[in-house]
Amino acid sequence: MTKETHYTFAGHDTVALANTFGTPLYVMSEDMIRQRCRLIREGFLDKHPGSRAAYASKAFLSMGLCRIIEEEGFCLDVVSGGELFTALQAGFPMERVIFHGNNKSIEELKMAVKHNVGRIVIDHPEEIALLETIAAEAEQQVKIQIRIVPEVEGKTHKHIMTGQKDTKFGVPLAPSLIHGVVKEALESPHLELMGFHFHLGSNLFEQDIYVKAVERVMKLTKELKDSLGFVPKELNAGGGYGIRYREGDQVYPATYYTEVIMEAVKELSHEMSLQEPDVTIEPGRWIVGEAGITLYSVGAVKTIPGVRTYVSVDGGMPDNIRPALYGANYEAIVANKANELKTEVVTIAGKCCETGDILIWDQETPPLERGDILAVPSTGAYSDSMASNYNRLPRPAVVLLTGDEARLMVDRENYDDLLMRERRAANKK
Ligand SMILES: Cc1ncc(COP(=O)(O)O)c(C=O)c1O
Structure with a gap:
């Protein structure tokens, strides 16, 4: 042959x-991974000062991959002590780590605080008090984002849908809850609330759900500015960009998603007289799939x-x-x-x-x-x-x-x- x-x-x-x-x-092809990072840099990061891209390491993680992601200038999204440990062992800069998880243990939160990770994403109301106690004990200031539930449903398998109202992830959008959580965060001496996060799910191909989610966040931002005088500096718009699995499958560039996100952020900030937040994206599958x-x-x-x-x-x-x-x-x-x-x-x-x-x-x-x-x-x-x-x-x-x-x-x-x-x-x- x-x-x-x-x-x-x-x-x-x-x-x-x-x-x-x-x-x-x-x-795995290093060249293809770097090419995807380059496309995100050229199509998104270079165009929007203040923007950041984090690679969602749950998609595939090894110390070698941390090195590639670090060299590409990306941040790293981790969701567990194990993922954080891998990044630590790889020497990944901790200020570029975003720590997620719907049930981070006390040990995991302590580990994240000890190593000064860049952002901890609050996923449920009780986590504010938990993290404040840990940060106070460690005598550290911790930068946080709050994951909200934008209540939008993407067309994907229900196991990988995360933006809908009925989900284990994030703080529900109910005003009675989210306003209280933001107030508590603002009053926590060791926490610095940088902004909000949403993640709609995985392998998504629709633009309008990202626009809807941005609308929800901006509406919330306006309400919070009026009630608490708080204006977030950051918006983390998650990942979820779909990829080609089979010949003939639809595939879009990352800009297909990022452009509508950025347009909506700019337009709504202007319309509502709000300071434009710096936007972070968190694709995983789109980079390595x-x-x-x-x-x-x-x-x-x-x-x-x-x-x-x-x-x-x-x-x-x-x-x-x-x-x-x-x-x-x-x-x-x-x-x-x-x-x-x-x-x-x-x-x-x-x-x-x-x-x-x-x-x-x-x-x-x-x-x-x-x-x-x-x-x-x-x-x-x-x-x-x-x-x-x-x-x-x-x-x-x-x-x-x-x-x-x-x-x-x-x-x-x-x-x-x-x-x-x-x-x-x-x-x-
Ligand atoms: C918070 C968060 N960000 C980003 C991602 C990455 O998703 P994807 O690999 O579909 O881009 C996930 C995946 O579950 C996630 O939970």
């Missing part, structure tokens, strides 16, 4: 990557006459839970037969003991056999970061492609790693 028939990703022969590093394998693929090896191929053909691969729901969790749709490319005619329709199954462990239904492929390599594009976000060891499958390695170079960014787990948390003495005969 000639190399020309192999699927290439970011200039690399994916079959050669599979042979060198084994499968299942996550492959399309910059990653997963490589698998084909194992069992089983045809049920008159029903379907199941092609099982050496990974599945532990390395990509999204299809099983919320019906996410992907496609596969047969990396070693990239130019062959697609004459079959098969179902790509994972190797776990769950009927729901199906990566892709009804994928057109050339005839497949054991040993073929499948590449699933657009798995750079929420794959490794959501991975598990279900059925005690070791998690895949992550390879980073930089120009012509391919190097391990994260090692493949081995069987010993699977026993790392076990007290061997207590468990052995």
Whole structure:
């Protein structure tokens, strides 16, 4: 087989990557990640003085990625002590960290205060008092934003919708609640309220929901100026920008979202005679999603006459839970037969003991056999970061492609790693 028939990703022969590093394998392109950051810089940051872009690290996080994000001049959104610890170990500048979470523990809040993170985003009314106590004990001033619920619904899977009224995230917009929370924040000697935050959900493609959310925040801002004399300096408009998972999927530049956000902010600030807030955005998936693929090896191929053909691969729901969790749709490319005619329709199954462990239904492929390599594009976000060891499958390695170079960014787990948390003495005969 000639190399020309192999699927290439970011200039690399994916079959050669599979042979060198084994499968299942996550492959990330540094160049593509940096290109996305550059697009945000040119289309948003450079155009709007005071604006900031934070990468939402829940999409994919490693110390190596922190380095790239830091070099690109971005901030980092974290939602747990573990994400914060990774950023700390990577030497990421703490003043550029935004700490989220709907149930941050006292330990996590203490850790964030101790390390002087740039912003802590208050997610529920009680968190103000909690954080004030922690900040007072540490004798520190803490800059905060308050996450509000804008009460807008995007068209996305309900598991990844977060802007609607009925959500576990954020402080409800009910005047009785939000006004009290803002007042309490303003009266807290160790907290400095910088502004508001909203995040509408993930994989969103509509502009109008961002405009509606900005309208809600600006209306709230006007009310608070009138009642408390408070004018926020910042608005964090979250992330959620959709990406292309399959050929033919819609895809928009980041400016598709940021321009309508900025227009609405400018217009409404002018209309309401309010100081224009500095805007932060927090995309995750849009930065790394399309910059990653997963490589698998084909194992069992089983045809049920008159029903379907199941092609099982050496990974599945532990390395990509999204299809099983919320019906996410992907496609596969047969990396070693990239130019062959697609004459079959098969179902790509994972190797776990769950009927729901199906990566892709009804994928057109050339005839497949054991040993073929499948590449699933657009798995750079929420794959490794959501991975598990279900059925005690070791998690895949992550390879980073930089120009012509391919190097391990994260090692493949081995069987010993699977026993790392076990007290061997207590468990052995
Ligand atoms: C607060 C917050 N900001 C940003 C994001 C990033 O979302 P996405 O990866 O869809 O851009 C999330 C995702 O859950 C989030 O919760």
